Amino acid sequence: MSEGKHTGDDVLVSIENLNFNFNIQRGIVKAVRDLSVTIKKGETLTLVGESGCGKSVTAHAINQLNPMPPGVVESGKIYFRDKDLLTLPKSQIEALRGTQISMIFQEPMTALNPVFTIGSQIADVYRTHQRISKKEALAKAVELLDLVKIPSPDERIHNYPHQLSGGMRQRAMIAMALASPEPGLMIADEPTTALDVTIQAQILDLLNDLKKTVGMSILLITHDMGVVSEMADRVVVMYAGRKVEEADVFSLFEEPKHPYTLGLLNSLPSNPKYRGAKRLEAIDGTVPDLLTIGEGCPFANRCGFVKDKCLKEFPEETKISDDHFVWCHHLQQQEGRV
Amino acid sequence: MLKHIFKRLLLLIPTLFGVITLVFFMIALAPGDPARVMLGERANAQQLEQLREELGLDKPLIQQYGLYLSRIVRLDLGKSITSGQQIKDEISERFPATIELAIWAMIFASTIGIIVGVTSARKRNSWIDYTAMGGSLVGVSMPVFWLGLVLIMIFSVWLDLLPTGGRMNVRYYFQPITNFYILDGIILWIREGNSQYLVSAFQHLILPTIALGTIPLAIIARTTRSSMLEVLQQDYIKTARSAGIKERRVVFRYALKNALLPVITIIGLQFGLLLSGAILTETVFSWPGIGKWIYVAIGARDYPAVQGGIIFISVFFVLINLVVDILYSVINPKIRMQ
Amino acid sequence: MEQELLEIKEPTPLQETWYNLKKNKGAMTGLVIIVLFVLMAIFAPLLAPHDPVEQVIELRKTPPFTGGYILGTDDLGRDMLSRLIYGARISMSIGVVSVGISLVLGLIIGVVSAYFGGILDKIIMRIIDIMLAFPYILLTIVIVAILGPSLVNAMVAIGISQVPRYARLVRASVLAEKENDYVLAERALGAGNMELMFKTILPNCLSATIVQSTLGVGEAILSSAGLSFLGLGAQPPTPEWGLMIASSKEFITNAWWIVTLPGIAILLAVLGFNLLGDGLRDILDPKMRS
Ligand SMILES: Nc1ncnc2c1ncn2[C@@H]1O[C@H](COP(=O)(O)OP(=O)(O)OP(=O)(O)O)[C@@H](O)[C@H]1O
Numbered sequence: 001m002s003e004g005k006h007t008g009d010d011v012l013v014s015i016e017n018l019n020f021n022f023n024i025q026r027g028i029v030k031a032v033r034d035l036s037v038t039i040k041k042g043e044t045l046t047l048v049g050e051s052g053c054g055k056s057v058t059a060h061a062i063n064q065l066n067p068m069p070p071g072v073v074e075s076g077k078i079y080f081r082d083k084d085l086l087t088l089p090k091s092q093i094e095a096l097r098g099t100q101i102s103m104i105f106q107e108p109m110t111a112l113n114p115v116f117t118i119g120s121q122i123a124d125v126y127r128t129h130q131r132i133s134k135k136e137a138l139a140k141a142v143e144l145l146d147l148v149k150i151p152s153p154d155e156r157i158h159n160y161p162h163q164l165s166g167g168m169r170q171r172a173m174i175a176m177a178l179a180s181p182e183p184g185l186m187i188a189d190e191p192t193t194a195l196d197v198t199i200q201a202q203i204l205d206l207l208n209d210l211k212k213t214v215g216m217s218i219l220l221i222t223h224d225m226g227v228v229s230e231m232a233d234r235v236v237v238m239y240a241g242r243k244v245e246e247a248d249v250f251s252l253f254e255e256p257k258h259p260y261t262l263g264l265l266n267s268l269p270s271n272p273k274y275r276g277a278k279r280l281e282a283i284d285g286t287v288p289d290l291l292t293i294g295e296g297c298p299f300a301n302r303c304g305f306v307k308d309k310c311l312k313e314f315p316e317e318t319k320i321s322d323d324h325f326v327w328c329h330h331l332q333q334q335e336g337r338v
Numbered sequence: 339m340l341k342h343i344f345k346r347l348l349l350l351i352p353t354l355f356g357v358i359t360l361v362f363f364m365i366a367l368a369p370g371d372p373a374r375v376m377l378g379e380r381a382n383a384q385q386l387e388q389l390r391e392e393l394g395l396d397k398p399l400i401q402q403y404g405l406y407l408s409r410i411v412r413l414d415l416g417k418s419i420t421s422g423q424q425i426k427d428e429i430s431e432r433f434p435a436t437i438e439l440a441i442w443a444m445i446f447a448s449t450i451g452i453i454v455g456v457t458s459a460r461k462r463n464s465w466i467d468y469t470a471m472g473g474s475l476v477g478v479s480m481p482v483f484w485l486g487l488v489l490i491m492i493f494s495v496w497l498d499l500l501p502t503g504g505r506m507n508v509r510y511y512f513q514p515i516t517n518f519y520i521l522d523g524i525i526l527w528i529r530e531g532n533s534q535y536l537v538s539a540f541q542h543l544i545l546p547t548i549a550l551g552t553i554p555l556a557i558i559a560r561t562t563r564s565s566m567l568e569v570l571q572q573d574y575i576k577t578a579r580s581a582g583i584k585e586r587r588v589v590f591r592y593a594l595k596n597a598l599l600p601v602i603t604i605i606g607l608q609f610g611l612l613l614s615g616a617i618l619t620e621t622v623f624s625w626p627g628i629g630k631w632i633y634v635a636i637g638a639r640d641y642p643a644v645q646g647g648i649i650f651i652s653v654f655f656v657l658i659n660l661v662v663d664i665l666y667s668v669i670n671p672k673i674r675m676q
Numbered sequence: 677m678e679q680e681l682l683e684i685k686e687p688t689p690l691q692e693t694w695y696n697l698k699k700n701k702g703a704m705t706g707l708v709i710i711v712l713f714v715l716m717a718i719f720a721p722l723l724a725p726h727d728p729v730e731q732v733i734e735l736r737k738t739p740p741f742t743g744g745y746i747l748g749t750d751d752l753g754r755d756m757l758s759r760l761i762y763g764a765r766i767s768m769s770i771g772v773v774s775v776g777i778s779l780v781l782g783l784i785i786g787v788v789s790a791y792f793g794g795i796l797d798k799i800i801m802r803i804i805d806i807m808l809a810f811p812y813i814l815l816t817i818v819i820v821a822i823l824g825p826s827l828v829n830a831m832v833a834i835g836i837s838q839v840p841r842y843a844r845l846v847r848a849s850v851l852a853e854k855e856n857d858y859v860l861a862e863r864a865l866g867a868g869n870m871e872l873m874f875k876t877i878l879p880n881c882l883s884a885t886i887v888q889s890t891l892g893v894g895e896a897i898l899s900s901a902g903l904s905f906l907g908l909g910a911q912p913p914t915p916e917w918g919l920m921i922a923s924s925k926e927f928i929t930n931a932w933w934i935v936t937l938p939g940i941a942i943l944l945a946v947l948g949f950n951l952l953g954d955g956l957r958d959i960l961d962p963k964m965r966s
Pocket residue numbers: 022024029031049050051052053054055056057058067070106223290
């Protein structure tokens with residue numbers, strides 16, 4: 001493992017060898033396994049992978065929003081600005097949330113509280129972190145709604161979530177996440193999945209603008225490679241709880257290495273580069289059950305290059321370049337050990 | 339909103355009509371001659387004839403029904419056979435006692451029930467949770483009248499702390515003003531500077547309140563717990579947490595307001611049931627309310643009184659349900675807006 | 677080889693429920709309590725040390741654990757323990773009979789209403805709404821007041837006043853089942869109305885009804901105790917628990933056991949049914965948790 005790159009002045013978040021399980025009645029769900037990810041200051045890191053591969057669990061592990069129990073951190077460390085988050089008392093985690101780590105949720109339909117107006121929800125976040133009056137907080141809420149381009153924000157603050165369209169709700173969510181005084185990390189969990197394409201583009205633009213003006217890092221979760229190409233500086237590809245490839249966005253699109261990444265890119269219709277590529281039969285199979293998953297490469301049952309070894313052990317890291325790593329027995333052989 | 343209320347009121351009319359009709363025919367079609375039953379075996383033919391005429395029993399059933407309806411529309415419930423007084427007056431004299439007890443029982447049940455339910459939900463599967471839920475199961479399995487007697491035995495007989503029944507120390511010269519004795523006690527305290535009435539009214543209320551309130555308390559606690567557990571899993575709770583809102587506030591503001599929606603329905607339903615459950619509690623505590631009055635009327639076979647009393651309680655029950663429904667829509671913005 | 681494979685059968689729904697039930701501590705406790713009370717009811721003559729109505733005037737209000745009376749005697753010198761044991765007979769039969777009445781009527785009304793729909797359904801539902809507009813205890817009291825106070829009438833009254841609840845429950849689950857594929861398939865195969873209603877649809881709606889009836893038995897025991905307490909149910913000298921409490925009212929100053937013990941008997945019996953009912957609800961229909 002290349003421990004060296006996980007520390008340094010420019011690193012904001014560093015997840016090291018995280019194993020996250022859910023102990024449920026039927027057994028242990030190994031949702032995240034041996035995952036190491038770093039997020040540098042001011043960069044956008046995207047987590048990609050198909051549904052259920054552990055993206056949200058990873059993100060929620062940072063600000064500790066996974067339900068515990070049944071969730072358990074089996075092992076691993078998570079550093080944020082050199083603070084060891086997993087050993088921090090609950091009150092300090094609470095203090096970080098909304099001030100230095102903000103979050104936009106996957107489901108705009110259910111992520112806003114149905115019995116409070118959006119104005120009061122946003123104002124409440126302000127008032128949690130700053131000593132200001134209700135009126136001032138509401139005025140700031142109007143400013144924020146304006147910032148995320150909600151029309152006639154001074155009226156909208158009095159609306160309940162169900163009175164807003166999906167797109168507006170998603171923006172209101174973003175506004176709420178922006179009510180933090182000193183954002184360091186913005187976790188955006190599929191902020192656009194629920195939206196149609198034009199609104200999706202607007203919201204991604206908005207996030208990019210904000211990133212530049214405020215200078216924050218973004219952890220963007222998505223399973224849409226189109227969104228990745230537009231937003232990412234670096235990409236981590238996850239499969240069934242494991243990291244299988246990590247690269248800067250150019251390398252990933254130019255030279256995808258892992259068979260699963262290839263499959264993902266193949267499914268991107270607008271990319272002529274991959275249209276001709278050999279369609280992976282692998283994509284036809286199903287994701288292994290995280291309850292019964294073994295020690296081998298989780299992608300083995302869908303992979304066209306599968307060997308005996310793949311079934312037995314998870315591969316070591318293969319370094320393609322300084323910014324590009326992949327975990328695959330097949331490639332290990334081709335590239336040779338690094 | 340007004341339209342919603344109006345619509346509900348209109349829907350009420352057929353229900354009320356049905357209730358009145360049902361009570362009328364159930365009693366009218368009862369086997370045996372009511373006049374004979376009321377007057378006993380030794381009444382002579384002339385007495386019987388006179389009572390029949392008085393009650394309109396000599397007319398055909400349909401005509402009796404028409405007469406009854408037309409009287410009810412004029413809010414005339416007829417005369418009690420045993421006392422010869424207007425049933426309307428008898429009810430209005432006793433109803434405050436019943437309502438006062440029901441209100442206190444409900445306040446007792448709701449506050450403690452909600453606190454217990456929320457605590458149980460927050461400490462799910464702890465010994466607190468198990469004790470509370472075990473306790474509520476015992477609570478709903480208990481006969482109310484037995485609980486009342488046991489309370490009297492412990493607190494009045496053994497410990498000699500509280501009175502065994504009634505509403506006010508009989509040695510006091512007490513002239514009710516509003517017939518709500520706590521209120522009267524406060525008024526007299528202010529007016530005459532004498533707090534003995536308030537203290538006595540309060541002491542007399544404690545045991546009946548606990549006896550009558552125990553079942554609703556248990557039901558409210560169980561409902562609150564399960565509703566709270568469900569709400570705490572919702573996305574918007576994660577949103578609030580991710581924004582750094584303090585856990586207390588998340589639970590008691592963000593979650594509780596949502597969790598209370600089903601609880602309010604239950605509270606309303608229980609309040610209505612209390613009025614009829616009062617018949618047992620009032621009998622045990624010699625509480626001069628409408629329940630005890632109906633009990634006596636049944637014993638005396640005073641059919642007009644039973645009829646009137648039951649119609650009155652049922653109408654009240656229906657109205658309570660309406661109020662609850664409106665209250666529900668006031669806190670639930672989704673319905674309010676429609 | 678094939679023979680062996682056939683042997684491993686899928687568990688029947690009943691077996692599966694039983695398996696889950698065994699894991700549910702609350703439900704099992706409830707079941708044990710119920711079985712104990714049922715045994716007590718069946719073998720009352722063998723278990724009871726004395727005649728439940730025999731009065732021994734010299735031994736009135738004997739406290740528990742004296743003179744061979746484990747639970748003492750009541751105000752007329754009757755053995756409390758024997759009366760409590762015989763009381764189980766009465767309460768268990770009240771529970772079963774009245775729930776039986778509500779269940780049969782409720783099932784018929786509910787299925788017919790849901791299956792035929794239309795005007796018939798509307799009328800039935802209207803009447804049910806009106807009956808539900810009555811507080812249930814009051815309805816029971818009115819019915820008994822009309823029929824005249826007796827144990828049998830109390831059972832009937834409790835049974836009838838609960839019919840609307842069952843009818844509604846059954847109607848809702850039949851409506852949900854009616855459109856399912858298997859029903860449509862049976863119909864396509866030419867099954868008649870009656871056959872469809874009672875043979876195909878009904879068994880699939882039973883889980884909700886089972887939960888409701890289990891809880892209903894407990895409720896019926898409570899209600900009948902209440903009616904007897906008011907003098908509208910069992911009549912003296914029947915050893916009915918509620919009646920025992922009613923006639924003990926005057927003795928709370930000097931004979932605590934006469935008041936307390938019958939209440940504890942009611943509490944335990946009802947608790948048993950509530951525990952089992954809750955457990956069954958969790959097992960049979962996780963969505964039904966309210
Ligand atoms: N509370 C929980 N209890 C048990 N298992 C859970 C829980 N939360 C998540 N999991 C499991 O963890 C795995 C990863 O879930 P996660 O929500 O991280 O997926 P995801 O990558 O975000 O998928 P999606 O794209 O659908 O959001 C899934 O298999 C899921 O079933």
